[in-house]
Amino acid sequence: MGEEQKQMLREILLSATILGVFGILGAALVAITWSATEERIAANQREMFLRNVYKLVPKEQVTNELLKDVITVNDPRLSARPVRVYRARHDGKPLALIFSPVESPGYAGPIRLMVGIGADGVLGGVRVLSHQETPGLGDKIDEQKSDWILSFSGKSLGNPPVEKWKVKKDGGIFDQFTGATITPRKIVAAVKRTLLYFQQEKDRLFKLPAETNPPNAPNH
């Protein structure tokens, strides 16, 4: 091999090495940015989730890490899809359960609810996590649009009596919306279902061992 060819080979090798090093550096940078972004997104989701949770459970009374005190229940009495149950405790004693999401088919698509129930069976409250109901009709279930969803706070299976857990049009106590009865009817039924499930399963739900690998970011 002539001197000129050797020189050329050296230059090719050098270029290839430089390219390779930059390639690796680029890939590493993308990986680092991606994992940092993913963790940031998860942290935001946890924060949003907890903001909802603490509307339903008194934050100052919660002494456990409820995001890690979670079980998953898969029971058609409650919801067609698996529901995560977050357990809030005060000094080890049962304080409240957060069911999220309890899913119910609405008028236009699935409605996903967060339902918080105190250990005494009284509703801390209900929030709509997502829905596809019609703007101006069914979407008054959204806390941003009306106070309707707040009407569940403080209610329980005895208050009102079980047979009154219906919209007014069906003989119950809950308001429907003008021209939109289906959406509130579905939500009242889903909340009642959750209360009944709670009544039947509460002791077991508080006692079951927590999942060892809870999700990094809860579905908010």
Ligand SMILES: Cc1cc2nc3c(=O)[nH]c(=O)nc-3n(C[C@H](O)[C@H](O)[C@H](O)COP(=O)(O)O)c2cc1C
């Ligand atoms: C385009 C369109 C969208 C509607 N969206 C909803 C809705 O989001 N939620 C709802 O309860 N009803 C909605 N309705 C009305 C329902 O079809 C139904 O008439 C209403 O809920 C009253 O139900 P009821 O007869 O069981 O009382 C919609 C109707 C139309 C035509």
